[in-house]
Amino acid sequence: MRDPIQRHCSLQLLKVLTTIGLFLDLNDYLTHQYHNNWNKDDNWDWDKEIVLITGGSSGIGASVAQMLLSRNPKTRIVIIDCVPLTFTPAPSSSVQFYNCDLSRSSEIRSTCAKIRNEVGDPTIVFNNAGLSRGKSVLEGAYEDVEVTFKVNLIAPFLILKEFLPAMVKSNHGHIIATSSMSAIVTPAGLADYGATKAGLQNLHEALALELASKYNATKIRTSLVTISFTETPMFKGRTNQSPFLTPLLKVDTVGEAIVNILYSGCGKNIYLPGIMRYISCVRGFPSWMVRFLGEETGRLQVDYVGRQEIDTATGGLKSE
Template identity: 55%
Template sequence: MTSVAREGLNIDHVARFLRSTLLNEYLALPIATLACWLRRESSATHFASLIRLVSSYGGYLDKARVEKVGSIALALGAAGTLFSINDWLTKWAANNWRAIKRGEWDWDREIVLVTGASGGLGASVVQGLLARNPRTTIVIIDFAPMAWTPPVDAKVHYYQADLSDTAAIKAVCARVRAEVGHPTVLVNNAGIARGFTILDGSYADVELTIKTNLTAPFLMIKEFLPDMVKHNHGHIVSICSMSAIAPPPGIADYSASKAGIQAMHEALQLELKHRHNAPSIRLTNGIFNFIRTPLFKGETGLPSRLAPLLHVDTVGDAIVNSLYSGYGGTLYLPGIMRYISMLRGAPEWMLRILRESTVNIPVDFKGRQKIDEKTGALRSS
């Protein structure tokens, strides 16, 4: 199913269409070159022939129109070229200017660990990976029981663990290494959102959110990064959020944890290259708008043509495609979020206007998590 069918037509589809047509330098620049050539005096014979050809089909062409078309095509081609150069620089800077080597990724042998994959986005990523290669070894760590059934012959290993508990993380990671092996791909997907203001949330609400969303990814990386560094091979995916850029009221702890994920991702990029001499380990950071998962209920109230409520499989497909590309980078969904992110450098008054727009988003952020009133710990059901 395509994203058009999932979210409906939105600005991302329009942008992709324009990029492949009007802003496609491989189309626009040849047209500009042809127009320039037709303006030459030596091309008068060819120009007259072109006029007769166009006129025979009911059109009308003269030198002035050719010059105008050429100027427009040149401008569009130049813009497309700048977009391509920017994309090229962004890709290679994120990957330390290192191309994939032949045989670097063998999905029959990779071990992929996805946290929070008993359902929601994590499940979508795992199902997408199995659809690409049913022989890939998958490890799922989640507090919730599995809400879906993997194919009978799939190499899927499920471990139940509370990722807000550091001792549980250490124990389950040791089991994974002993029973399955060292993961080469880590998708830090697990997350919770309690949906309370800073004043209304309990100590347990704040602690569980920060521990699950931020501390757990740090510790999971600490557990499995040493083997990746040893072989200079691996891919770590972090799940950030637009709430780290424009935090709405009611999920301050969640937004703070995602801002921490952004900082962790950026620091880890430099540490791998300059401190650990492992520049071939790929890092992907996903900055997503609201996703329709068990994490929250309701609608965002945002214009669906600009900021659609994302289908879980749209995001899952993007993560799987990134993994299979072999390269790291930043995933923005919808794509317009990359330009909103740029506003972090805007004047404070302008940024405040953006943040004020999040005040009345009618979303129930409370999600599926339940807390034991006596212990303050998560309950599995």
């Protein structure tokens, strides 16, 4: 009797696993097609693309810039930052740096006009610049809160307003940004940072709908890379998180994932590490579970540092 029963159980298990596999494949297919408006854009020419990277002097932005150049030295890279480059581009490469305080809308406007006149309209905009002051709601000064929102959320809005019209006109381009798991489960001390990253996610969701339904720009791609704790200049030390399930990310790991998305010619929302894709469902959990997970983030001993200096006279960032 045991063999027939075992065979029956094995067959039932196989059917269940096959059904789950087919469902996941169908889910991935529909996600990809809807995200890319059921079309392909075969007009990508990396000899001619212009890639704008905010906060590209160091960290993830610098990693993406260098990886793009290693794939194609002819790709034109435009970096906006308020600190000098931490890498030296090859003499033959086309990398142009513009010093700009992203917390000041007047500087964003003038810098974008300069880029448009000297280089051209970017076909790829990577809204990467971000900062955290690492202070609680009560500890942070007015300037800490304002500069965080201006750099992390308002600057991406304004930059899109500058360069999206040309993309819409040609129906070609890619908008990509780095978000954070802090938008989903915000640790204590990162309230302003988490709020800006949640806003950035909402921006991308609405932008994708507007491009397709309002402007019929169905070949402009949008991508969002939501990451967990990463070894960038904004973060120091280590956390108590599991190195197996949720490892502390390396800058080049994130950079490579972003470059792969850009070279695919398709829009995509990804989570790094991959397990964060499932943790992102936490917002649908009962409120007590969300609270429990939030309290558990305190055990991670997260140490964000506000490395940028604020000019108290203007409320903007001091250039280095």
